[in-house]
Amino acid sequence: MKADIILSGVGGQGILSIAATLGTAALQEGLNMKQSEVHGMSQRGGDVSSNMRISDKPIASDLIAKGKADVILSVEPMESLRFISYLKPDGWLITNSKPFKNIAVYPDIEEIYSEIRKIKNHIIVNADEIAAELKSLRSSNIVMLGAATPFFDINFESLKKALQSIFENKGQDVVDKNIAALEKGREFALAEIKKR
Amino acid sequence: MDKLLLLGDEAIAQAAIDAGMSGVYAYPGTPSTEITEYIQKNKIAAERKLHSEWSANEKTAMESALGMSYAGKRAMVCMKHVGLNVAADAFMNSAITGVNGGLIIVVADDPSMHSSQNEQDSRYFGDFAMMPIFEPSNQQEAYNMVYEAFDFSEHFNVPVLVRITTRLAHSRSGIERKTLKNENKNSFPGDLRQFVLLPSIAKKNYRILLGNQARLENESEHSEFNKYIRGDNKSLGIIASGIAYNYLIENFEDEKVPYPVVKISQYPLPSDMIKELYEECETILVLEEGYPFIENKLTGVLGDKKVKGRLTGDLPRDGELNPNHVAVALGIEKPITDYTPNILTGRPPALCPGCGHTDVFIAINEVMKDYGPGKVFSDIGCYTLSALAPLKSINTCVDMGASITMAKGGVDAGLKNVIAFIGDSTFTHSGMTGLLDCVYEKTPITVIISDNDTAGMTGGQSSHAEHMLYKICKGLGVEEDHIRTFTPLRKNHEEAVKILREEIEYEGVSVIIPHRECVRTLERKHKMKVKVTKMN
Ligand SMILES: Cc1ncc(C[n+]2csc(CCOP(=O)(O)OP(=O)(O)O)c2C)c(N)n1
Ligand code: SF4
Numbered sequence: 001m002k003a004d005i006i007l008s009g010v011g012g013q014g015i016l017s018i019a020a021t022l023g024t025a026a027l028q029e030g031l032n033m034k035q036s037e038v039h040g041m042s043q044r045g046g047d048v049s050s051n052m053r054i055s056d057k058p059i060a061s062d063l064i065a066k067g068k069a070d071v072i073l074s075v076e077p078m079e080s081l082r083f084i085s086y087l088k089p090d091g092w093l094i095t096n097s098k099p100f101k102n103i104a105v106y107p108d109i110e111e112i113y114s115e116i117r118k119i120k121n122h123i124i125v126n127a128d129e130i131a132a133e134l135k136s137l138r139s140s141n142i143v144m145l146g147a148a149t150p151f152f153d154i155n156f157e158s159l160k161k162a163l164q165s166i167f168e169n170k171g172q173d174v175v176d177k178n179i180a181a182l183e184k185g186r187e188f189a190l191a192e193i194k195k196r
Numbered sequence: 197m198d199k200l201l202l203l204g205d206e207a208i209a210q211a212a213i214d215a216g217m218s219g220v221y222a223y224p225g226t227p228s229t230e231i232t233e234y235i236q237k238n239k240i241a242a243e244r245k246l247h248s249e250w251s252a253n254e255k256t257a258m259e260s261a262l263g264m265s266y267a268g269k270r271a272m273v274c275m276k277h278v279g280l281n282v283a284a285d286a287f288m289n290s291a292i293t294g295v296n297g298g299l300i301i302v303v304a305d306d307p308s309m310h311s312s313q314n315e316q317d318s319r320y321f322g323d324f325a326m327m328p329i330f331e332p333s334n335q336q337e338a339y340n341m342v343y344e345a346f347d348f349s350e351h352f353n354v355p356v357l358v359r360i361t362t363r364l365a366h367s368r369s370g371i372e373r374k375t376l377k378n379e380n381k382n383s384f385p386g387d388l389r390q391f392v393l394l395p396s397i398a399k400k401n402y403r404i405l406l407g408n409q410a411r412l413e414n415e416s417e418h419s420e421f422n423k424y425i426r427g428d429n430k431s432l433g434i435i436a437s438g439i440a441y442n443y444l445i446e447n448f449e450d451e452k453v454p455y456p457v458v459k460i461s462q463y464p465l466p467s468d469m470i471k472e473l474y475e476e477c478e479t480i481l482v483l484e485e486g487y488p489f490i491e492n493k494l495t496g497v498l499g500d501k502k503v504k505g506r507l508t509g510d511l512p513r514d515g516e517l518n519p520n521h522v523a524v525a526l527g528i529e530k531p532i533t534d535y536t537p538n539i540l541t542g543r544p545p546a547l548c549p550g551c552g553h554t555d556v557f558i559a560i561n562e563v564m565k566d567y568g569p570g571k572v573f574s575d576i577g578c579y580t581l582s583a584l585a586p587l588k589s590i591n592t593c594v595d596m597g598a599s600i601t602m603a604k605g606g607v608d609a610g611l612k613n614v615i616a617f618i619g620d621s622t623f624t625h626s627g628m629t630g631l632l633d634c635v636y637e638k639t640p641i642t643v644i645i646s647d648n649d650t651a652g653m654t655g656g657q658s659s660h661a662e663h664m665l666y667k668i669c670k671g672l673g674v675e676e677d678h679i680r681t682f683t684p685l686r687k688n689h690e691e692a693v694k695i696l697r698e699e700i701e702y703e704g705v706s707v708i709i710p711h712r713e714c715v716r717t718l719e720r721k722h723k724m725k726v727k728v729t730k731m732n
Contacts, residue, residue: 036366037366078541
């Protein structure tokens with residue numbers, strides 16, 4: 001078992017919570033993991049990314065090599081394109097559809113979608129809408145994690161347990177909403193695959 | 197024991213606690229900050245009352261740690277690479293004094309300059325001071341090395357430099373802990389003049405340090421952290437130091453590397469191992485994160501066609517390494533040029549919406565229209581981002597505190613109506629002495645200390661300046677009439693502009709202290725409050 005996942009987004013969008021959930025789940029399953037993250041300057045609204053590596057064998061590099069990532073999981077559509085040279089030819093790109101516009105000139109969103117559609121395996125998720133339906137806008141990052149789960153081999157129950165332990169101190173309500181977000185994200189992705 | 201999921205920085209912190217350290221001294225700086233923050237939040241550290249309060253700067257941190265070592269206890273100092281420039285005087289001399297309690301200096305380098313002004317390689321400093329250097333290749337090794345380093349330091353009567361880089365500092369992995377040791381008891385150095393560096397004593401201590409070098413090198417030859425890994429294919433021999441070793445292993449996935457490899461994590465360099473590799477192999481490839489330190493030692497001025505690395509262009513001369521660079525150097529892979537669609541634009545970091553610095557800059561921009569461009573000297577902090585669009589307010593950012601002193605130099609060279617813009621934490625780090633220079637010479641200068649009660653750039657650590665700036669400036673001799681303050685808010689714009697104009701026109705030292713808390717730390721405090729009320 002091996003999963004090399006690139007997480008991307010904008011500082012403050014919650015990719016570190018996604019990483020923490022994956023990492024906690026992997027460790028529960030007795031897997032090896034390495035996760036490099038961005039701290040410092042770019043957290044001030046710049047683009048941020050994290051390399052998440054999970055394997056049943058020892059992992060050497062903290063960084064994923066170009067052309068080797070199994071999944072790019074992005075919480076922002078333009079940011080999903082920043083690391084596409086890292087995606088392996090049959091890898092999956094899963095991205096949120098909602099742009100985060102904190103720069104003077106944000107490119108035409110339709111052009112961004114059409115670039116994303118050029119990638120063989122991609123899913124565009126309206127995670128903010130799904131999260132809004134759950135009355136939990138802040139869980140849109142966990143919706144995205146849910147949508148990526150069909151593409152790597154980590155036990156879904158372990159992920160739920162991880163959410164429980166990570167959000168526990170914020171109350172059971174927050175835990176439940178995040179678990180629901182995880183499930184909805186996964187359902188959406190599975191339905192998308194079926195359509196093809 | 198269960199594995200802990202820790203950042204490289206946190207693994208170092210945990211190791212120091214477990215090894216019986218009594219205090220950490222540090223000034224924040226990416227990517228080293230999380231070491232101290234972990235100790236500040238740790239339960240055992242709290243029970244043992246380990247020192248973990250921030251220091252004013254890296255020099256005061258280094259000296260305090262040296263004092264703790266003098267008193268017999270184990271101490272650690274942490275900083276980012278450029279912090280070592282600030283601490284250099286104390287650092288270099290600590291190699292001459294030697295230690296009593298074990299002393300570790302952890303320096304986090306930032307190749308590729310993710311959050312820094314340069315990518316200097318701290319191994320040169322270790323070499324310069326003739327200190328042993330530990331350079332872990334992964335998080336577990338970082339833990340193990342720091343755990344050992346205190347014993348090592350005490351045994352060889354020398355501080356140990358632990359050098360890490362951004363990727364190790366900020367990458368998480370499972371860590372196995374070792375048993376928790378007791379702290380040292382207080383004790384004085386055997387010779388009460390060991391730390392008196394009068395020439396007569398310093399000369400003696402220096403000879404001891406020189407004499408120690410052969411023993412330290414011998415340790416490197418037999419260290420569990422340095423390895424000679426045999427290989428059948430002798431067309432190439434590889435020297436891989438620190439985390440560069442991982443990029444080598446990554447390229448062979450499940451197979452063994454076919455070439456002989458010398459893995460280096462402990463310096464001084466194990467020259468016997470390196471000589472053997474050199475004799476045995478047709479060519480040598482040096483993989484190292486940072487500057488070509490080892491490669492340069494091997495080839496020197498005369499060069500050696502047999503040795504390849506960053507100097508020969510087989511690997512990039514600057515920036516951090518990655519598995520692809522190493523694959524190319526090994527001939528496994530052709531260089532892959534990054535493909536990104538044209539439509540993708542950059543997303544540079546920016547000041548947070550609502551940040552008080554922005555209001556100050558809007559006022560400065562308006563006033564400086566009348567005095568011409570190029571006159572705003574600035575410093576290091578969130579406010580440095582004002583160099584970029586849309587504000588484009590500042591003209592310099594070099595090193596902590598340089599705003600005031602460079603502005604002074606500019607004035608001395610004939611510039612008029614000059615501003616120095618600095619943050620509160622940077623001011624107490626290194627700005628105060630420069631202000632004293634200005635007061636001493638009555639330099640016509642307007643210093644703006646934009647006070648947000650924190651070191652925002654590094655994540656909101658406490659600032660020594662809190663509620664102190666007025667008193668400090670007055671104490672340094674700035675006239676009270678020319679220490680002004682206002683609250684940087686849009687509604688106070690006219691007042692800000694007026695104050696700025698008056699003080700820029702004044703032919704002496706003025707200090708303006710706009711004061712409003714960083715919106716991020718404010719937000720965090722608010723969240724904490726909500727949490728506490730919920731718990732009650
Ligand atoms: C010698 C040195 N030490 C530490 C740092 C890291 N560093 C950069 S800015 C900063 C804090 C700045 O705080 P302040 O001046 O109050 O400005 P703010 O970020 O709050 O706006 C620190 C610790 C550095 N660049 N150089
Ligand atoms: S972190 Fe604080 S000081 Fe820095 S930009 Fe944001 S609000 Fe301003």
